[in-house]
Amino acid sequence: MSLRELYKALEAHDWYYAMSDDGSVYNKGHIAERQLRAAANLISGGQALFDAFALYQFSGPAWNRPQAPKPEMPAEVTP
Numbered sequence: 316m317s318l319r320e321l322y323k324a325l326e327a328h329d330w331y332y333a334m335s336d337d338g339s340v341y342n343k344g345h346i347a348e349r350q351l352r353a354a355a356n357l358i359s360g361g362q363a364l365f366d367a368f369a370l371y372q373f374s375g376p377a378w379n380r381p382q383a384p385k386p387e388m389p390a391e392v393t394p
Contacts, residue, residue, distance in 0.1 A: 316354050318389040321361055324351060325386075330372040360389070 316324075328351060332344020355361035367386040375382035 316358060318358055318360055318364065319391065321351070321354055321358055321364060322386070322388055324354070325365065325368040328368075330369070364389070 328347060329340075329344050332341055332348070335341050335344070352365060355365040364386060367383075370383040371385050374380050
């Protein structure tokens with residue numbers, strides 16, 4: 316997985332799965348988050364990108380804290 320692919324996966328992830336009353340939604344989200352964390356740990360800059368997305372998702376008026384900026388799409392790496 317590239318850093319850009321990780322970005323797209325983090326952008327599509329249901330960050331609020333833990334707030335669901337539906338156990339299947341929680342389980343699916345929990346598994347997806349574990350997979351995203353594992354992928355982030357294998358990519359240079361992946362963990363920082365994961366953390367930036369988490370900060371963005373869990374900030375703002377609903378969380379009673381300033382809104383963190385949405386991470387930017389990583390640049391395309393050419394060999």
